[in-house]
Amino acid sequence: MAEYTLEEIAAAVGGTVEGDQSAVVSGLSGIEEAGPEDITFVANPKYESLLKITNAGAVILGEGVDAPGLNVVRVADAYVAFARVLAMFAPEPALPEGVSDLAYIAADTDVDESAAVGPFAVIDAGAKVAARSAICSGAYIGRGSSVGEDCIIYPNVTIRERVTVGDRAIIHPNAVVGSDGFGFATVEGVHHKIPQIGTVVVGDDVEIGAGAAIDRGTMGATVIGDGCKIDNLVQIAHNVTLGKGTILAAQVGIAGSTKVGEYVVMGGQVGLVGHIEVGDRVQIGAQSGVPKSIPPGEIWFGYPARPIMETKRTEAYIRRLGDLYARVKALEKKLEEKG
Amino acid sequence: MAEYTLEEIAAAVGGTVEGDQSAVVSGLSGIEEAGPEDITFVANPKYESLLKITNAGAVILGEGVDAPGLNVVRVADAYVAFARVLAMFAPEPALPEGVSDLAYIAADTDVDESAAVGPFAVIDAGAKVAARSAICSGAYIGRGSSVGEDCIIYPNVTIRERVTVGDRAIIHPNAVVGSDGFGFATVEGVHHKIPQIGTVVVGDDVEIGAGAAIDRGTMGATVIGDGCKIDNLVQIAHNVTLGKGTILAAQVGIAGSTKVGEYVVMGGQVGLVGHIEVGDRVQIGAQSGVPKSIPPGEIWFGYPARPIMETKRTEAYIRRLGDLYARVKALEKKLEEKG
Amino acid sequence: MAEYTLEEIAAAVGGTVEGDQSAVVSGLSGIEEAGPEDITFVANPKYESLLKITNAGAVILGEGVDAPGLNVVRVADAYVAFARVLAMFAPEPALPEGVSDLAYIAADTDVDESAAVGPFAVIDAGAKVAARSAICSGAYIGRGSSVGEDCIIYPNVTIRERVTVGDRAIIHPNAVVGSDGFGFATVEGVHHKIPQIGTVVVGDDVEIGAGAAIDRGTMGATVIGDGCKIDNLVQIAHNVTLGKGTILAAQVGIAGSTKVGEYVVMGGQVGLVGHIEVGDRVQIGAQSGVPKSIPPGEIWFGYPARPIMETKRTEAYIRRLGDLYARVKALEKKLEEKG
Missing domain, CATH: 2.160.10.10 (Hexapeptide repeat proteins)
Structure with missing residues (x-):
């Protein structure tokens, strides 16, 4: 399995390290599954709250997101950087080599x-x-x-x-x-x-x-x-x-x-x-x-x-149909009472 | 690539030529893409207006459709004739021949x-x-x-x-x-x-x-x-x-x-x-x-x-729901005003 | 093709025979297609009425279903028993044996x-x-x-x-x-x-x-x-x-x-x-x-x-929309008449 320092990763993705740039990571993982040996990333604001509880050794972040206590690789676009780091950790391709005698x-x-x-x-x-x-x-x-x-x-x-x-x-x-x-x-x-x-x-x-x-x-x-x-x-x-x-x-x-x-x-x-x-x-x-x-x-x-x-407007109308039937019934009753 | 005179094509599809029956076509194409070397067809009335602007060398038409200035192969059913002409222009089949030693x-x-x-x-x-x-x-x-x-x-x-x-x-x-x-x-x-x-x-x-x-x-x-x-x-x-x-x-x-x-x-x-x-x-x-x-x-x-x-009736009702809500609101207001 | 007595089938599925336990069946079939040589089953109440007209030689039934005049294999769960009997009548598997020289x-x-x-x-x-x-x-x-x-x-x-x-x-x-x-x-x-x-x-x-x-x-x-x-x-x-x-x-x-x-x-x-x-x-x-x-x-x-x-409630409201439009129209007319 590959191993990289955060300095190497930052260089590969055109980012900068905030924290210990000599720290080594040996895997890439989702923020919930990551351990101290893993680097993770957050590109979707909905996962930012997990930065407080992740066990990751480092995190790739875009601008404007803080992660106190974590080593950060700061980049312009966390999703694009994540794609590049995925490729760094990718296993050997599993494709044929040369032309098989059996083709x-x-x-x-x-x-x-x-x-x-x-x-x-x-x-x-x-x-x-x-x-x-x-x-x-x-x-x-x-x-x-x-x-x-x-x-x-x-x-x-x-x-x-x-x-x-x-x-x-x-x-x-x-x-x-x-x-x-x-x-x-x-x-x-x-x-x-x-x-x-x-x-x-x-x-x-x-x-x-x-x-x-x-x-x-x-x-x-x-x-x-x-x-x-x-x-x-x-x-x-x-x-x-x-x-x-x-x-x-x-x-x-x-x-x-x-x-x-x-x-x-x-x-x-x-x-x-x-x-x-x-x-x-x-x-x-x-x-x-x-x-x-x-x-x-x-x-x-x-x-x-x-x-x-x-x-969406039509769906909203449809959801309120029960109410509409009730209003029509109320009108009918009122008019009935008035004779 | 195959070449046929319009006379040959008419004979193959049981039709008649209106125009130059010795004209040669070497391809089959849609009415918008066809050039002078191509024969095309119109079976769908929605494409008839394109007959005025097509560059095709000839066109396969059913009864009741005019194409002034174009060579026409007139047939009973343009779509069926088109299928037959497609087969005339089809490239060699790309299927195995004989039994492979590798089967x-x-x-x-x-x-x-x-x-x-x-x-x-x-x-x-x-x-x-x-x-x-x-x-x-x-x-x-x-x-x-x-x-x-x-x-x-x-x-x-x-x-x-x-x-x-x-x-x-x-x-x-x-x-x-x-x-x-x-x-x-x-x-x-x-x-x-x-x-x-x-x-x-x-x-x-x-x-x-x-x-x-x-x-x-x-x-x-x-x-x-x-x-x-x-x-x-x-x-x-x-x-x-x-x-x-x-x-x-x-x-x-x-x-x-x-x-x-x-x-x-x-x-x-x-x-x-x-x-x-x-x-x-x-x-x-x-x-x-x-x-x-x-x-x-x-x-x-x-x-x-x-x-x-x-x-379709239900879809029409649904499309008019906004109007129905407005009418019910108007009724409520009117009744309210009347006390 | 396999042949079994009803006694053998009952033993295999943990059931009991009601009728002729030495009767032989040589096939399994749906209740509508079954002939005298076949055993069939009913697990869905909607097919119970067919018990009166089936030509099957025997039928697998759960508790509480009668089949006068038919040999019955009575079981706890007719569907599970049916699955077991299907396996008894299954043809030889059609899978490879050993490792092919051509793999x-x-x-x-x-x-x-x-x-x-x-x-x-x-x-x-x-x-x-x-x-x-x-x-x-x-x-x-x-x-x-x-x-x-x-x-x-x-x-x-x-x-x-x-x-x-x-x-x-x-x-x-x-x-x-x-x-x-x-x-x-x-x-x-x-x-x-x-x-x-x-x-x-x-x-x-x-x-x-x-x-x-x-x-x-x-x-x-x-x-x-x-x-x-x-x-x-x-x-x-x-x-x-x-x-x-x-x-x-x-x-x-x-x-x-x-x-x-x-x-x-x-x-x-x-x-x-x-x-x-x-x-x-x-x-x-x-x-x-x-x-x-x-x-x-x-x-x-x-x-x-x-x-x-x-x-389902929404679907019911939608199906009655024609009626609702009519009621609103009637209200409008009534209110109009009242001035």
Whole structure:
């Protein structure tokens, strides 16, 4: 296990030590679990009261928070510094090294010599894997698909044919990229399959969660913009586009041809109908069902989703319905008495 | 890339050319993206206005739609014709050919000589794969299971033991068919597993989406009728039955023993409780939560789901609650003034 | 197929025969499908009326239910007895036997000699598989992870590095345990990944459903308590804890750091926000969206979720809104007439 002095940690995160800068920490832990050998952090004001009772040996803090009696590494942004310190304490990566003899790599592929391929992974005909990327056990890279530099494709991921994945992408276990879109032309009770001849273009710095499914375009491409972060078990239908930096929490579902802007954030289990547009920087609360387009910058919530203030007002009205029924009854009685 | 004259395309889709029948197109594209080398289509009236500004070289249209100045392939049903033309432009299929030396095929299996099996696929003891079916890389066909003719079983699919899959089925990557149903008998705080000794029967012409999960029956079978189309990440519990031609959009969940009729359509993220019946040709709106049986032919929506007109009326009442509170307040004031 | 006399069955389930104890049954079936060669059961009063018309050769019944003319195996708990009889009729297990030559087992692993490993499964460096456990085809056991005794890890499961799985766990096909938690620190529009250096601890007697995803802790562990039963396509985020005996139906999603107590039951598609606490023995109805902590023992339902009586009262108020509008209109008219 790694060990660092607070001086070393402060240097790594661009901070300063308040207290004993030669103090050594050998682990990183949550404020409630931390012991004297651990460094911890507080980025959320709701946990500041725990600073008085923590057993941590040191704490990473932003400006304006005091921690009497504790060694402090003072930084501009405690959450960002925490991420850097996490990386310092991270165990060895558990990725394949080199190309396993037990992988199948078709003849006409282009696998960079610095790439790694695990046992029982398949790099199918014409596929390309760029420098320093790892294709883990049981993952499948389809015909003519390409994976950029410094990617991690975790075990049992399926990337079908003609898909493009950018640099520094991380695709978590058992995710699927490039499955057929869901389209049928129904004639006299028979659902004829619409061939899905398009593809998926995944940008740089994208994460795709475990078990997520991203369909290929019917024609053209389903597009996942640079820097998008997609959580587990998310469903992205054919010809959806996500602008750069958009974040989708777990189990979100987006129906076909919907265009989502940049830096949009959706909570878990949100559903969007097809063929709508969601503007840049929109935020959508968990489990919302979105039936129509949303202008840029708005915050929506509910089923059906509406601007959040409207939904909250409606919820307040609904909570007071018992009172409203009573008032109407009182009016009726009063009027009755008056004859 | 394929090239066709409009005459060739018209012949293929049973249509007629209005304009230059010797004009050549080399691609198929959406009306907004199409260039002079592309053919496009309009099947949805909402896109008809784009006919005036498209750059497409030709357009597939049904009756009653005009496109002055454009080469038109006139057909009875533009959407069906579009599906056929998509197939004409489809790239080579990216499926395994022949049986890979790197597959594992148990001794007593029955794999047709025209079937294909990819690297690291497993055909377990007693399993059967019929003519022209493709079992892709990393897929698992369990003991005694059978896959019909002309099926595609995509990479990393798991089909457990004693499951029957009909002809022309397509099972998308990482889907699971035949997992244990979720049943426990709880005695004094211990959840004892109910053995799930049944199976799954998948009909002909079925599609099962990426990452979908279809549990086996506790006893008897979970049944997916002929022609059912199941989208990604759908959950089908033990002993559910789906009638023929039923369509389930992504992330639908159906609890145990529920019987769904023929030609039912469910939007994304719909949930159904167990032990209910959904009649033929029922339609259920996205994200609905269905707590009870639905008679044939009805359209339901909402949480909890109700007949759609009822839900829409209720939504209208709810939207006007602010006004209702104001009216009640006005009444109170008026009555107060009258003393 | 197995055959048993009713005397043998009664002995196995600790019951007594009322009728012909030498009668032989060769199958187990639902009460509607059962024929003279089958034994069936009724545990739910709603099916008791079918006792008059069933063709079953025998029926398992608890106290207080009559079945004139039928051979009865009388027991204390019909559902528990049914589970035992199911096991008596269960076909041979379809699991790997021994260690396949086609598996990859890294050099420094500890795989018990009684364990089984299927073709194309991977036991990565430093991993441990204890006695009598089966690791099926295409499953991946990550570096330094351990699987306890008598476990079943079904095909194409991915267990990432440093995960601990207890004894008698069953992990269904294509589930993922130990994927990265979903955490980012956003600075000037760039989402920096928070390294996820924690792990997952899965207790004894746990089931994890097909395609489910359980993320590892950011620091520390995501914890699945002993005896938890998790259905298909469930999402468990980083640092969630589930107390023992908790049951999650399909497609539930639980956001990060939420603490769920013991013997909690959630219906399908329930969503919980992060950083809340759900007390012991709480029950949450299907599709509920839970925005805050729930005290022990309560039953909640709705979107947003509330105590169930409150939600039901609100639903009743909402259903009667048409009537309320009419009453207010009548009051207005009456007051108008009075001038």
